[in-house]
Amino acid sequence: MNIALIGSGGREHALCQKIYESKLSKNIICLPGNAGTNKIAVNINIDIFNFKKVLRILRFYKIDLVIVGPEEPLVKGIVDFLTKNKIKVFGPNKYASKLEGSKAFMKNLCKINHIPTADYKICKNKKHVLNFLSKHSCPLVVKADGLAAGKGVTVCKTKKQIINISNEIFNGKFKSSNKIVLEEFLEGEEASYFIIVDKNTFKFFGTAQDHKRVGENDTGPNTGGMGAYSPASIINKEVENKIINKIIKPTLKALKNKNTFYRGFLYVGLMIKNNEPYLIEYNIRMGDPECQAILPRLKTDLLKIIVNTVNDNLKKTSINWKKKKSMTIVLCSKGYPGKYSSNKIIKNIYKLKLKKNEFIYHAGTKVLENNVFSNGGRVLNITSLGNNLLHVRKKIINLILKLNWKHGFFRRDIGWREINKNESYQRKIQR
Numbered sequence: 001m002n003i004a005l006i007g008s009g010g011r012e013h014a015l016c017q018k019i020y021e022s023k024l025s026k027n028i029i030c031l032p033g034n035a036g037t038n039k040i041a042v043n044i045n046i047d048i049f050n051f052k053k054v055l056r057i058l059r060f061y062k063i064d065l066v067i068v069g070p071e072e073p074l075v076k077g078i079v080d081f082l083t084k085n086k087i088k089v090f091g092p093n094k095y096a097s098k099l100e101g102s103k104a105f106m107k108n109l110c111k112i113n114h115i116p117t118a119d120y121k122i123c124k125n126k127k128h129v130l131n132f133l134s135k136h137s138c139p140l141v142v143k144a145d146g147l148a149a150g151k152g153v154t155v156c157k158t159k160k161q162i163i164n165i166s167n168e169i170f171n172g173k174f175k176s177s178n179k180i181v182l183e184e185f186l187e188g189e190e191a192s193y194f195i196i197v198d199k200n201t202f203k204f205f206g207t208a209q210d211h212k213r214v215g216e217n218d219t220g221p222n223t224g225g226m227g228a229y230s231p232a233s234i235i236n237k238e239v240e241n242k243i244i245n246k247i248i249k250p251t252l253k254a255l256k257n258k259n260t261f262y263r264g265f266l267y268v269g270l271m272i273k274n275n276e277p278y279l280i281e282y283n284i285r286m287g288d289p290e291c292q293a294i295l296p297r298l299k300t301d302l303l304k305i306i307v308n309t310v311n312d313n314l315k316k317t318s319i320n321w322k323k324k325k326s327m328t329i330v331l332c333s334k335g336y337p338g339k340y341s342s343n344k345i346i347k348n349i350y351k352l353k354l355k356k357n358e359f360i361y362h363a364g365t366k367v368l369e370n371n372v373f374s375n376g377g378r379v380l381n382i383t384s385l386g387n388n389l390l391h392v393r394k395k396i397i398n399l400i401l402k403l404n405w406k407h408g409f410f411r412r413d414i415g416w417r418e419i420n421k422n423e424s425y426q427r428k429i430q431r
Helices: 010-021 051-060 071-075 078-084 103-112 126-133 159-170 237-257 290-297 302-310 389-403 416-430
Strands: 002-007 027-032 065-068 120-123 140-144 153-156 180-184 189-197 202-210 213-215 219-222 227-230 264-273 276-283 325-333 358-362 365-368 371-374 378-386
Touching (some): 002 010, 002 051, 010 027, 010 290, 010 302, 010 358, 027 051, 051 078, 065 302, 071 078, 103 120, 103 180, 103 237, 103 276, 126 159, 153 159, 189 290, 189 302, 202 290, 227 290, 237 264, 290 325, 290 358, 290 378, 358 389, 389 416
Parallel strands (some): 002 027
Antiparallel strands (some): 120 180, 140 153, 140 180, 189 202, 189 264, 202 227, 213 219, 227 325, 264 276, 358 378, 365 371
């Protein structure tokens, strides 16, 4: 098969690698791709939001299937456009993409269908904000309604901060948002539960815990994600059953009641407290960097799974996983998520000798004259598998230190909750 993969981040490199390994794939083109995908596919530098130009490229390369990695083209309707033009595509349609594209849409869907989530108010002006503040105490969470590249959510500890952040969004900080969702702050432990969905059914596609804050000990502003590990042990069988029955099934049923359906990856962002899951957000694609932690654990041919999903034949597809644990740490440009410099050469990238179960996924990178340069805030994802997360983390940090990229930084405490749990458990056994 000739495959086109849309996107340029670490998630897309991880997807591309798995597709490259598939017996079903013949040629892969990436739109636009990065320095990592450039090694295993043909990168085509194109505006992915110019759907007509994308269509011309797909027809020129005789593409059999398009896989959409990031959320923005999905929200803007690329699946509907390609389907109308008789191109097979993996991803949700424009209406279903509102699960991520509009937090107000998602929260209203939860309310109507009794899906457990935080109390909230959709605010279009300062008056709405003050009304919610009069009935709730801080901390509260301010969320831009539309897409904001992982930077539209702020946990606010004071009313003054809430008003300031809200005004910034009302005044156009994010092009996608002229309103906000103000919601109560839920205490607990965050986790991500993934499924893959076709018109008729859905199947489990991994769990992970992401680390959103830029600083160690979960401090500083939110980012697109500083690292992740998989699986997330907090999602036990009891919690999983609640996620499926209280959150996923009602959501998919609600879409069908609107005479539409969901197809693609669905990421369920959760807060778990006392074994009870609450929906924080939906993402309409694989997470980034969760994807880089989950996919190395997949034993089944990814492309076979995706083809069966597009053909609504997922029910007969068996999905198998390695028992090993996985972690990915994101190497970022200094200054991220604020101002940072790009076009910094990564000299030692091809000198690193990776062992079995070690991977480097490119995110914000590009190739110039056979050298790799930084091209974004999150630059590389270093991933490893093993039986012990502490050992896995040490292996990853050693690789980053060998790379010795002086323009970057990373968090050394990815997986700290899980590692601390295991160490406490071991101490109990030893007693």
